[in-house]
Amino acid sequence: MTALLSILVAIAAIWVLAYIGAPLIAWSAAVVVYFLALAVVGAIGWPGLLLAAVVFAPILVLFNTTSLRKKLVSKPIFKGFKAVLPPMSDTEREALEAGSAWWEAEMFRGKPDWQYLLNFKRTQLTEAEQSFLDNETETLCEMLDEWEITAELKDIPEDAWNYIRNNQFFAMLIPKEHGGLGFSAVAQSTVVAKIASRSLTTAVTVMVPNSLGPGELLVHYGTKEQQEKWLPGLADGTQLPCFGLTGPEVGSDAGALPDTGIVCKGEYNGEQVLGMKLTFSKRWITLAPVATVIGLAFKLYDPEGLLGDPDKTDYGITCALISSDEPGVEIGRRHSPGAFMNGPIYGTDIFVPLDAIIGGPEKAGGGWRMLVECLSAGRGISLPALSSAASKVAYRMTGAFGRIRRQFKVPVGKFEGVQEATARISGLNYKMEAARIFTASGVDQCTPSVVTAMAKYHMTEWMRQIINDSMDVHGGRGIQQGPRNYLFSSYQSIPIAITVEGANILTRSLMIFGQGAIRCHPYVFPEMEAAREDDLDAFDTLLWSHVGHSVNRAARTLTFGLSGAITAKAPVAGVAAPYYRQLERFSSALAICSDVTMGMLGGELKRKELLSARLGDVLSELYFATATLKFFYDEGEREEDIPHLHYVLQDSLHKIEQAFDGFFRNFPNAFVGGAMRFLVFPTGQYHKGPSDTLINVLGDAIMEPSSFRDRLSANIHLGTDARSATGRMEKAFNKLVEVEPIYDRFAKAVGKGEAEGFTVDDQLASCVKNGVLTDAEASQVKEYDDLRYDAILTDAFSKEYLQDPVNHQHEDHRLESRVA
Template identity: 50%
Template sequence: MWLVLLIIVAVIVIFAVRDIRMSIVTRPVFKWFKQALPPLSATERDAMEAGDIWWDGELFRGNPDWHQLHQYATSQLSAEEREFIDNQVVELCAMLDDETITAQQDMPESVWQYLKDEGFFALIIPKEHGGHDFSALANSTIVAKIASKSLSAAVTVMVPNSLGPAELLLHYGTLSQQQQWLPKLAKGEALPCFALTGPEAGSDAGAIPDTGVVCKGEFAGKEVLGLRLNWSKRYITLAPRATVLGLAFKMFDPDGLLGTTKNIGITCALIPTDHPGVRTGDRHKPMNMGFLNGTTEGKDVFIPLEWIIGGEVQAGNGWRMLVECLSAGRGISLPALSTATGHLSARTSGAYAALRQQFGVAIGEFEGIQEALARIGGLTYQLEATRVLTATAIDQKLSPSVITAIAKYHMTEMGRQVINDALDIHAGKGIQMGPNNYLAHCYMGTPVSITVEGANILTRNLMIFGQGAIRCHPYVIDEMVAAGLDDEEKGVREFDPLLCQHMLYSAGNGVMSFVHALTGSYFAKAPVGGATAKYYRYLGRFSRALAFCADIAMLRFGGDLKRREMLSARLGDVLSHLYLASAVLKRYQDEGHQHADLPFVQYSVERSLYLCAKAFDEFIYNLGSWPLSLAVRAVVLPLGNHFKMPKDEVAKQVAQHMTRSGVVRERLTHLCVVDDSNGTAVLDKALEAQQHAAQGYHEVHKLRKKGEIQGLTMMQLIEDAQAKNKLSAEQSEQLIAAESLRQEVIAVDVFAAQEFE
């Protein structure tokens, strides 16, 4: 006991007496911290510092304020936006034939003209420049609805509204650039593309070999100061048809014509594609989809300095500009495509499972199919919730870089899971190409979203936790600033209080994580009662555990953590699923606790909790030091990992809602465009007809079991029952109509042999 008392007194003296603390604790830690700081390239630093922290900061710091989440004003569509969606978007979707677009590898000219005339390329451009000035939610909703009919058309619409250069001009362009280009972009007189990716530089923009050298040259008959550009870019969407090219390049001033800086850095410029030396037109074939994607090159292309986006003052700021603008686009367009995949897959798979029969029963009655339907339904509910919450952040004039990285990675991966399950359920119906195959083009296009801004491997392993750990942490950035001061003594003085607060913060998170783990999260906060209260408490527990484990990881590995990608990615997964589950709970709250939606909430949140716990378990297992692993496990999972995937009963409830017409199915899949041109409308008609004829089907099955009617097919059974007057005229009529529609649903496209010659 005396030994324990002596230790306690020593600790109190060390930390309470500033001079002793500075000598024994602060200075050694400060020295270690400076050495452990990860070396950051200029592009990494720009990416790290870009964007805003929002709800992700609450989740990362261990004590999320759930009332604050509920108080965020969820974005709503304005009357003008709803009118555009109900009219222009509906009209556009009626014009789209994705089978023809894919076969011809382009949209018809009538569609191109309609997109220009109705301002589909001007969704984000202010009204004073001729645009619509729509919200992020409206932008996302428009893209999602189009994508449920034609992914090629959706990509064509989304690029000018998210990947530049309109957004770059709005944020950074000079007044003259905005006045020159924004009205043309709004009217469709100018079609833009943005060229960043090249053969030698994908995700690492710092490696782009494309150059712009400051020099004098002739422009408009005069000698002016400008740039001599050389570039080779690939994977550029809309480049084959674009009339104006946004270009990212490295800018150099070897002769000092602008000042003393020789290597100015990544810069963005806007160049008409008919300018001498610019080459566009060659195409790629991304998964053989029908949207335009290709290359652009330029050799010794001279442009004046005023073509730099933002003018000369923005020279060298291109990467920061791109990171900030791309993060907003990343949170709108790619989540919209994935959400559309969910809505389409959920609506069609639920109906098909109810209509397709094997062994005399609907395949939706088989538990294996129900398991896949539950994944589709639960993930679709979560996709929509995350889409709306992320758009809400952007509509608050934020650029939440960590959240949009989470949305990009996890929503595209959920979209991949959903479309895979949909293809499994449809089986042969899903793989036979033709006008009535509503899944195949979506399936082929899914990898396109995944590869934007680098494959998802990069997004998961480097961006989510790598940026989130520093940006969301309450002390690390300030500690890095203090450690970076040239005056070391001043740095130590500023570092000291931050270190004390950091240690108390980490210890507090560890203690509360341990308490919540032992008590089943009983003392964690929940803003509501009822069925979802426990989910808030579990998420609060995992938020504490994440904050604690993040500090342990940074302490254990220091600057080497950024190279421990598999380890840090698991903590990124925890942060991601905390956000995804939060989105689901907010949606459920915002929509008035729709009781019928509860199975979808349970499925998606319990899946996220399971994946959080799994990520913690694997993180602890791979810490590389068994004493440290034991200690962290004792804090985070002292009673073991008891989180499981949702129960089978929950999965069955989700599947049942999906295979029945009604408000739940409509609410789940409201973004899916349903029409007669691609086989989706007949699904709805057949499902409703089957439900209306349910009593008649019951009678037929009863008669067959008694041996009173015979037939090898349902239609033969109906006809035999009708001939023997076993059914009423109304029942016969309903059954024949329902069975005819069902046969139309399960049919696939067939082509004459001559079409393959």
């Protein structure tokens, strides 16, 4: 009995020390106290105590004496670590070092600082930003017609182009001191989203110069002379920029750039100067057909050592800025990904001075880091904004359509099969708006790289899901192209959003966890740097801190799993508290599973893309779930938000468990995979996702006018004219809400055969005659029914229009005939 009790005490002590993350000295003291206590109570005799001292004293001395530990333990491990450490290219290193870790690091490390999350101030629009959104942006939206742009003109109308230039839509990120607007990332996101809700073509046109482009590169890295030369023109719209990165041989793998710059001497503007000959072939470059300023990425070579280092020939990826009218530049042709300006740029042996390098000659070879830092920030603004806009429009219009359109005398939005889709539309919109604001606010305060990759990948995928669900609900109404269709341009743009600024497949399988694991982990990257610099002292400190970190996360994970996470912390009380606890549990699980995986697989993890993707899914869902909790908190924990909070968090926790399950099942070492499964799921998996009841609640809510519905679809452009795509649906929906009880009474009478006639007019007259409706009520029903019918119609075109839309662009496409 005494022996069993002693073992239980030892287990409890180990568990407690591991759970609280006790330092080495505390573990050492605990060992000494434990064996002394056993001797005092007679559990072991003095010979037993002596034996324990013989066994444990050398170990304690070894690990508590730094010089001995380094020499006998850390040094051999250090040697093995360096031997298996995978090689890292310059581009990989620069990608890892670029930007900063932010909230995702808290989730990755397994012990999130919830108070930081709650105290984090999301960016609020300034008075000037709000005014620009309400006035200039609204005016621009009123000038646009996406059908005219995409089907007829294949371009933005000239008056809209001029308005964009004259009102500095291309200069939102350029600071005020350089003549720009100096808007926050949240303001840029909100403006782009509002434009996108009216015209995705125009939004893409506006967003690119405010994302990865010459303006941002000049602001961050340009010399004073370059800023003075280019920024005023970029700010006032007299200069239009594009940036040439991708080409026939290079997409996501920028390290494979075939474009070159050869340092040499040559003549420029009548003078002999040191410069470079540029040869490049760029494709898929947005704004290229109309650009006056071209940013270029290429590999710089100095075969003659003219830059001053005779031993250095290859300088690597470099960025330069040149005028589009440089002799030999071929520009102006268009690709056809849609109506937005996109095309190729070519050049062979184009000589420009070295001061064309962004940042000057000192920045030769610094282009990749520039690109990664700027692209990572822009990735968190532009495409999430487009995704948000498309999704908000789909949310509002699908809810309205679901209430207006009836099948079998029931609003289609009341069918449970439809509600499965509309609930998903609602829940993902809530999650997306939370993520958009939180991520853009993060960009305003630092340069996060991993979270912006997550935002780009997941928000474009959510848009794909939302638009597909909306198309399913609309049926034929969503398929037919024309000015009435508010979904089709979003549907067409999905492949563009999925592909640009990092293809989604590679972002998920290579970047999110691959970059996040090293960038966010408190010890891995410093350990790699210590190995690279052959710094045993630093490695020793990092290694044993890392071991303590892993032991602590393992103990926390098992404890949370056994207790259902009730021992985890929640920074709030109420409905959200259990979700904070569960997320802390899975944050700790991600930390220990990541450590085991990197320890077991090492550099092989690069090739295990499916495993990496699943851990990336866990990290992403942790991030977006906490962003949703933050949004709920910042919005005042409103009662009307609670069902959507439940939906998002229950779905996220279910997806986290699915990702872990797939990871454990496919781990190369089945025993280790099973051990990790037991650690994370000691009592099994139990997060099943949203219930049918919750789905019904969201499915009903999307069809109801409410302050929640208005908040979730805020800052989009909705037509006020009944002839606009969204306007006619809004007008019909609002009228239905007003007259629905009367309309239901009319529909019931028609269904029972109590209203005579074959037309709506005859049936209404019969209802008035029979006392079912008053004259005033019949007039209201007639007004709504005309709006309803017009709202569900699709466009029909003449043969002449389809053959020559430019010369027939003002044709009325409405279908005039109708039946009851």
